[in-house]
Amino acid sequence: MTRNVVALSLCFLIVGCYNPINQVTADRYADTxxxxxxxxxxGVAEEACKRALIxxxxxxxxxxxxxxxxxxxxxxxxxxxxxxxxxxLLKESxxxxxxxxxxxxxxIGRRLTNxxxxxxAQHRFKDAWPYLERLMPLAMQxxxxxxxxxxxxxxxxxxxxxKMGMQPESTQLQEKAKSL
Numbered sequence: 001m002t003r004n005v006v007a008l009s010l011c012f013l014i015v016g017c018y019n020p021i022n023q024v025t026a027d028r029y030a031d032t033x034x035x036x037x038x039x040x041x042x043g044v045a046e047e048a049c050k051r052a053l054i055x056x057x058x059x060x061x062x063x064x065x066x067x068x069x070x071x072x073x074x075x076x077x078x079x080x081x082x083x084x085x086x087x088x089l090l091k092e093s094x095x096x097x098x099x100x101x102x103x104x105x106x107x108i109g110r111r112l113t114n115x116x117x118x119x120x121a122q123h124r125f126k127d128a129w130p131y132l133e134r135l136m137p138l139a140m141q142x143x144x145x146x147x148x149x150x151x152x153x154x155x156x157x158x159x160x161x162x163k164m165g166m167q168p169e170s171t172q173l174q175e176k177a178k179s180l
Contacts, residue, residue, distance in 0.1 A: 022059020026052050026069065033072060042080055049073040067096035071111060074118075083118040090115045109138035110146075116153050125160045129169060132157055136176050151180040 029052035036045035053069040055061070074089035094111040097103060112135040119128040132154070139150045154177035161170035 022055045023061055023065075026055035026059060026061060026065065029055060030069065030072065033076065037076060037079075042076065045076045046073075046080060049076050063096045063100050067093045067100070067107070070096070071107075071114075074114065078114065078118055078121075083121045087115065087118045087122075090118065105138050106141055109135055109142070109150075112138070113150055113153055116157065120153075120157065120160070125157065125164065126166075128157060129161075129166075132169075132173065136172065139176060139180060147180055151177050154180070 029048045033045045033048035033052060036042070036048055049069070049072050053066070053073050056066045056069040070089045070093035074086045074093065077083075077086035077089060090111050094108065094115065097108050097111060112131045115131045116128045116135065119125070119131070135150065136154075139147070139154070142150055154173040158170045158173035158177065161167075161173065
């Protein structure tokens with residue numbers, strides 16, 4: 001009898017952690033964010049992405065869902081020029097992605113790319129080197145537009161590092177960009 005009570009209590013605990021209503025709500029906000037972004041209504045996109053993130057967190061929807069919400073919210077912040085806020089959101093998302101087992105290298109690379117972009121937008125080029133260094137071995141897995149973005153990031157940083165006297169880093173990025 002005690003074993004059944006414990007098992008039933010455990011089931012209620014597990015079910016209580018995941019709330020399907022919050023998943024539906026988070027998905028609805030994420031869709032609204034995406035639609036608003038596509039139509040250029042960035043204020044609406046920002047608010048919807050924020051609400052998607054809140055629902056992912058309060059609904060205990062898991063690290064993957066929270067990371068996705070953080071990433072999307074960061075992209076909107078980045079487009080709005082709120083690069084410091086975008087950087088913090090991207091760092092949180094990256095940390096979650098790295099903790100997921102097994103880690104998804106493509107998603108990690110996207111976060112590293114965007115971190116490099118927002119750090120560069122703040123003219124903190126040296127601070128981006130750890131992100132770029134980690135991104136280089138992941139770059140070949142991207143295709144199309146994503147590959148072009150990564151290549152452009154490498155080329156621009158190679159130029160900046162050359163100006164800053166960071167020759168070895170510049171050379172590594174130039175060579176990687178050429179291979180893309």
